[in-house]
Amino acid sequence: MKVYEYKAFPNPWRVRIALAEKGLTERVEFVQVDVPQGEHKQPAFLAKNPAGTVPLLELDNGTCITECTAITEYFDHLTGEPTLTGKTATERAVIHMRQRQVEANVLDAIANYFHHATPGLGFEAYQIQAWGEKQKEQAIATLYRLDRVLATQPYIAGDRFTVADITTLAGLAFGDFCQITIPETAIHLQAWHDRMQQRPSFSA
Ligand SMILES: N[C@@H](CCC(=O)N[C@@H](CS)C(=O)NCC(=O)O)C(=O)O
Structure with a gap:
């Protein structure tokens, strides 16, 4: 493949x-x-x-x-283990839910900010500056929400690394690229990010 x-x-x-x-x-x-x-x-x-x-x-x-x-x-x-999308009905639904939330409200929101409120790729077909700025606000608000989630559990979707962690990592990497960083007070999110960087897959 x-x-x-x-x-x-x-x-x-x-x-x-x-x-x-x-x-x-x-x-x-x-x-x-x-x-x-x-x-x-x-x-x-x-x-x-x-x-x-x-x-x-x-x-x-x-x-x-x-x-x-x-x-x-x-x-x-x-392949079976480790599963990134869950096995049981509950696991799959919770992982899907969290994945969707971070994809829409962190990764895609930051991408929208990048494409609409910055020069983006340099050949953007159209831009709506105000919407891009609003998307940035949405992303930052979601980072605070994730901080609260990570105060009570080790990973974005529960007690194991999943696709929701991957999507959040990509969102933060995109954010870094356009100067949207983890808020200073979001200590649980920062601790999670520090732990993620220890995983061999982080440098993939
Ligand atoms: N939701 C898509 C997003 C794909 C996406 O937007 N990829 C970016 C690269 S990070 C891209 O190809 N951008 C080119 C463009 O939008 O013109 C996915 O999960 O693959």
Whole structure:
């Protein structure tokens, strides 16, 4: 299988972390797509992913899968432990819930701030500055909420590392890139982030 990515970007990093956690990195051929030069909007890549985003997983039979959560789910079904998306009905629902919350309100909110309220990639089709700023506020408010969650549990979705932790890590990395950092008083979130950096998958 192939993963199309631009290595320095946060969403491809989510897939790299998932692969490392699952011990699957060696089974993947990585193909670099030059996003800053707009290669992801060229016909050859759009034929694989009409949305023109990376990462993209291409299976040996030609099936193309986008969205980091869907790609992670695929990896989870390839091997058993450790599960990143949960096994029991409750686990799966709680992990899905937290993943969705951090994806919408941290990672995507920061991406929206980047694309709308900063020069973004430099070739943004349209920008709504005020909405971008609002998205930044949303992301920071969510970081405070996560701090309260992490005061009572070690990981974003409970007592184990999951896809929700991966998504939060990518959100914070994106935030770092556009000067949105963990608030000083969010000590539980900071402690979690320090622990995450000790995981071998962090440098994936
Ligand atoms: N929700 C998507 C987000 C993918 C995404 O936005 N990727 C960024 C790179 S971090 C991208 O391709 N941006 C190019 C663009 O928006 O033009 C996922 O989970 O894969």
